[in-house]
Amino acid sequence: MIEISHVNKWYSPSFQVLTDCTTSVTKGEVVVVCGPSGSGKSTLIKCVNALEPFQSGDISVDGTKVNDPKTDLPKLRSRVGMVFQHFELFPHLKIIDNLCLAQQKVLDRSRDKAMAKGMQLLERVGLKEQAQKYPANLSGGQQQRVAIARALAMDPIVMLFDEPTSALDPEMVSEVLDVMVDLAHEGMTMMVVTHEMGFARKVANRVIFMDRGEIVEDAAKEDFFGKPRSDRAQKFLSKILSH
Amino acid sequence: MFANLDFDVIRRALPYLFFEGMTFTLTLTALAALGGLVFGTALALMRLSGFKILGRVAGVYVDFMRSLPLVLVIFWFYFLVPYIGQWVTGASRPISVGAFASSLITFIMFEAAYFSEIMRAGIQSISRGQPAAASALGLTYAQTMRYVVLPQAFRNMLPVLITQTIVLFQDTSLVYVLSITDFLGAASKVAQRDGRLVEMYLFAAVVYFTISCIASFGVRRLQARIAIIR
Numbered sequence: 001m002i003e004i005s006h007v008n009k010w011y012s013p014s015f016q017v018l019t020d021c022t023t024s025v026t027k028g029e030v031v032v033v034c035g036p037s038g039s040g041k042s043t044l045i046k047c048v049n050a051l052e053p054f055q056s057g058d059i060s061v062d063g064t065k066v067n068d069p070k071t072d073l074p075k076l077r078s079r080v081g082m083v084f085q086h087f088e089l090f091p092h093l094k095i096i097d098n099l100c101l102a103q104q105k106v107l108d109r110s111r112d113k114a115m116a117k118g119m120q121l122l123e124r125v126g127l128k129e130q131a132q133k134y135p136a137n138l139s140g141g142q143q144q145r146v147a148i149a150r151a152l153a154m155d156p157i158v159m160l161f162d163e164p165t166s167a168l169d170p171e172m173v174s175e176v177l178d179v180m181v182d183l184a185h186e187g188m189t190m191m192v193v194t195h196e197m198g199f200a201r202k203v204a205n206r207v208i209f210m211d212r213g214e215i216v217e218d219a220a221k222e223d224f225f226g227k228p229r230s231d232r233a234q235k236f237l238s239k240i241l242s243h
Numbered sequence: 244m245f246a247n248l249d250f251d252v253i254r255r256a257l258p259y260l261f262f263e264g265m266t267f268t269l270t271l272t273a274l275a276a277l278g279g280l281v282f283g284t285a286l287a288l289m290r291l292s293g294f295k296i297l298g299r300v301a302g303v304y305v306d307f308m309r310s311l312p313l314v315l316v317i318f319w320f321y322f323l324v325p326y327i328g329q330w331v332t333g334a335s336r337p338i339s340v341g342a343f344a345s346s347l348i349t350f351i352m353f354e355a356a357y358f359s360e361i362m363r364a365g366i367q368s369i370s371r372g373q374p375a376a377a378s379a380l381g382l383t384y385a386q387t388m389r390y391v392v393l394p395q396a397f398r399n400m401l402p403v404l405i406t407q408t409i410v411l412f413q414d415t416s417l418v419y420v421l422s423i424t425d426f427l428g429a430a431s432k433v434a435q436r437d438g439r440l441v442e443m444y445l446f447a448a449v450v451y452f453t454i455s456c457i458a459s460f461g462v463r464r465l466q467a468r469i470a471i472i473r
Contacts, residue, residue, distance in 0.1 A: 049379055051375055051378065051379060073378075074378070074381045074382065074383050075381065077378060077379055077380065077381045078380065078381025079381075080379075081379075082376075082379040084372060084375070084376060084379075086370075086372055088372040088373060088375065088376035089376075090373070090376075090377075090391055090395075091395065092394050092395050092398060101380075101382075101390055101391075102377075102380035102381055102382060105382060105386050105390065106380065106381040106382060106386075107381075150380070151379075151380075154380060154381065
């Protein structure tokens, strides 16, 4: 579904952000990307839907090359759902209109159809009653659940999550993770940048560990948590699992 | 000095002052603000577009307009436009442009320079995550601007835009250089005809002051409301 091969990105010759990153995500797979901050995880996931450009290498999604100038990027992005660290709901639109905007403008769905789809997804994330409110009136956890519903409204073939729980108060993390776990169980293809190792243990098929712009470890979940091969991954794991 | 003032001259002139003068002033203000906002937003988008040449053109235009006194622009524009029109259309005589059309175009062009700076600040105040989220949903650049960025920029900047419009409302009185009957022009005509300069100019000042004051008060209340929404 997602093929990343030999991707390099740098801001200047001395400032390399991604170094020769190669990995893939197959259909129905849940891949968790972790690593210390500044290791390039978020940059890598943003390269997948071309929100970040890169200098060399190739990324393709469902057979379409992301870095080909001839690719219809808006069309490609409409099929790739993305959830951001800071939610990025549109504050001037009601919750339901946040869900309808792209459905109507990008997929040309009728207002009625978009509304029906939107309400169905809001019900699924448990926020049907909030449809007529504005984002500012919702808690962080609720906003992030709306953001997931907004991405799902486009019927994506794959979902990207960029640290979806990092900006949340601790007591709101689980309500967002619950939605993501359900999604994984339904067979959604997911690439998730997160520090939530509990989530990784529960639903990930594979774990990718990044450090200083490189993919250091790319292993099945059992192998990664059982005995990571690299020193750096061992150290990272012992640090975040020791509490 | 105030002993022999005749304030009844104002009452007699009221219909003329408001139906002729104020109607013109308000129409010009509204149309110029609207046109200036549209044109100014386009300039702001040009400057932020990332195309160097477009940005430079808009930047030079804004700096040029802001470096000239408005009276001069009105004056020159009125006398130049017929000749520019002649040159553009290749007509044999200077084309005739009415005083209203001429002053409206001048104000739109002049205000656009100021509105563009306001809209530019407004667009820059939107966090980069917003356009990123919009593109991630598949919206094109134009759709992102139209449905996500500009509505927020406009709303955040509404108090400043209205304040600029209040300044514009007062500036429209400068059309007197074209002998147009705006509110001040109408007051001035009555003043000279009846020899009642003090009364008429005093009254004109009170009217401009009252309208601007009420509008400013409205802006302050609006600001408070927007602060709550955010």
